[in-house]
Amino acid sequence: MTFAVPNVVGEARVVVLAGGLSYERDVSLRSGRRITDALTRVGVAAELRDVDASLLPSLVDDPPDAVVFALHGQVGEDGSLRSVLDLIGVPYVGPSAAAAHRAWDKPAAKAILTEAGIATPEWIALPREMFSDLGAGPLLERIVERLGLPLAVKPASGGSGLGVHLVRTVAELPAAMIGCFAYGDVALVERFATGVDVAIGVIDGPEAPITLPAVEIEPISGEYDYAARYNPGATTWHVPARLSETQATAAAAAAIGAYQALGLRDLSRVDLIVPDSGAPQVLEANVVPGMTETSLFPMAAEAAGHDIGDLLVAMVHRVLAT
Template sequence: MSERTVAVLAGGLSHEREVSLRSGRRLAAALRKVGAVVLEWDVDAALVERLRTDPPDAVAIALHGGEGENGSVQAVLELLDIPFVGTSARSCRRAWDKPTAKAELARSGLDTPDWVALPHTTFRALGAQAVLDAMVDRLGLPLMLKPDQGGSALGAQVVADRADLPAAMVSCLAYADTVLAERFIVGTEVAVSVVEDRGEPRALPPVEVDAVGGVYDYTARYTPGATTFHCPARLDATVLAALEEAALASHRLLGLRDVSRMDAVVDADGRVQILEVNVSPGLTETSMLPIASAAAGTDLGELYAALVERAVERG
């Protein structure tokens, strides 16, 4: 790439700070290899002044959780007219709130596991046990519990026994005020990353997740050796095509831009059940976007360099 100055934003104050720093370091190294001048900036009270006094050609966001994915940082960049790689602030907000995104996906005809989202106040006002009983009667067991906002599977857990639900709810509520309870789908867990070439989204090869413990939780995601990845996923061509189409449809439907990642489960009938869509995919040594990019024969630095150029052109 031409000698662009790119500020890589990583860190922040979310629960996913350490993962974000790892993503940021890898992205910075990849961009330097293709000739960029890279500034590695944390997201703190000094950021706005840095952007005003030393504006880069573009910003690449390697933030996970909180302000990095809910549209807050993107909104500030838009206010300052700083070009950045990634989804606009408004569309970040749509994807960040899992129940909202799932509702949009379901309305469009895409499959997503049945769910209910309930705030902490509902359990307190109506009685936790009564609400939990109604939840199980409707969705059955096992259930996947997760915070309604957030990533890296923080607070997410599978509950197979009704007696374990209260403790699991308390654990989940440590990360958010609202719990998303989702029918647990048994099947093959797959992630499909989408990147844009000259404005047209394309799906990278689907990555199959084979977690040693059977659940792709925080430990399985970020502990080397805890998960085996297969790219492309070990599924037949028809299912692989359906996965790619679902990822592209989700990317377009939610108004995402430049890069995204769809997490899904392929059930016993071969249907793609979309779990969520991420606007800031991880870039660590165990993250799936770099795995898919390598499988497609695309260098990570070159991929992001092209996205930086698009961001500059938009700006």
């Protein structure tokens, strides 16, 4: 599939939103610069804007033809800023406000996936207050009794591996919970899924969503944390992932299933674990995939033969055509 650059897009003005005040600010700015450069390279008038008090007045006074999100963290991914853009009539690339909110709230997203028959690791979501109300010791005991070990502990919303902990022993669980709560008030504790760790980009094709090649993630340290994601040399990636044909087909189907169940559009990234046998386990969907030099979505696009600028312009064209 090729992505031609329509003439109408070359005349458009696009604002790329990045930065903000989240823990992921630096990564967001790196993504934003790469997106802006990619759009400029294919002839689009693209402007990189931070998210601050001057943004809304400028969008109202001089609205762009479309907005592209490179804004990681809550404001960019939970649907709230998309709602503001809807309010002032500025179109944007990516899922609607409601769909972005569904994907951002990991427990809610996992419930939707489960109802749709898409496999996801068994989990429980626990607010910080519950530990003081019920007692941390007895509650943690019940978690281990129900879900077993090892466990993955992560904030119920957020990305870039921040606040994520792998718990192999009961003794590691309290510290993991404390570390998780440093990034949010609700912890998602899920059964650790074993298998090949893959990320699959999903984009809207002319008639239906299609997948980019699966990217297999192999951290040198063994854990795909923040440092492994964004420090060159800390992770080995395999594109396409080293999966059998059957596994690759099942993983792609699961990614598209998650994309559709959550009501996503334009482009997103779905993270999965592919076991040796059985159904792929969907971990989460990211509605603002990273676009840095070590990010997975552009890596997959390049492997498929797509220039990331042309691909993004095609998405802008879809926005302008609706």
